[in-house]
Amino acid sequence: MSLTRRNLLVLAAAVGIAGGTSFAYAADTLNVGSYPNNPPFEYKTDSGSFEGFEVDVVNEAAKRAGMTTAIADYGFQALFAGTSSKRIDVAISSITITPERLKSQSFTQPYYDSDMGVATKDGSTVKGVADLKGKIIGVLSGSTGEKWVKDNKAADGFADIKGYNSQQDMFLDLGAGRVDAVVSDVPGMQYLFIKMKGFAIADRIKTGEQYGLMMTKDSPLLGKINDAITAMKKDGTMQTIHKKWFGSDAPAASSTATEMPIPKA
Secondary structure (H helix, E strand, O other): OOHHHHHHHHHHHHHHHHHHHHHHHHHOEEEEOOOOOOOEEEOOOOOOOOOHHHHHHHHHHHHHHHOOHHHHHEOOHHHHHHHHHOOOOOEEEEEEOOHHHOOEEEOOOOOOEEEEEEEEOOOOOOOOHHHOOOOOEEEOOOOHHHHHHHHHHHHOOOOOOEEEEOOHHHHHHHHOOOEEEEEEEEHHHHHHHOOOOOOEEEEEEEEEEEEEEEHHHHHHHHHHHHHHHHHHOOOHHHHHHHHHHOOOOOOOOOOOOOOOOOOOO
């Protein structure tokens, strides 16, 4: 069978698609989704670049895995759809590892331990969880804070729950009195309060929460990225990143310093 010039061009294009540089570039790129209103874990600079504790973690892990990162801006809830649909390989946003999430997502080993907290406006009569009866609680939609409030609404007598897509909007409503208190992760709120004055953490909720990189369920990249995190813990890089963003070393027994297994459903 003879091949015309047109046939040859079509064949060459097909070969290029299958094995060309665009495919190689994609294979070497870790596509990351980030909710960038979550300092010090991740945020966007004025120039549009991403910075933060987890940005440094994922960039270093990708580098050790022989990859580069492409980080895109996502809403918090959209991160879960992004990994499930494989539009992104990894999601970062201080995402707590939970049994429910492990049913549809994979996580690397944890690298940060956290608690939730009850935040209030200065001068509030709410001093702790016991004072939330009959109150309207603000939460970040899709977060473990939202789950905790919903799980405890009946027992603790919360009047209502309001969900938000950003911490800033949530605290603007707290300041305006549209919610009585907020339940969210302590580290992110503490960092936010450096710039947003007039708020305080009234009470801590001990949860045993741990954060990891959330990845597509059974991702073929999971082992490679997890091994990179293990190496970062062993050589002290993870502690260096922690100290950069939180001003001190993490406890020696914490998940920031200690190698841990990949969480299983």
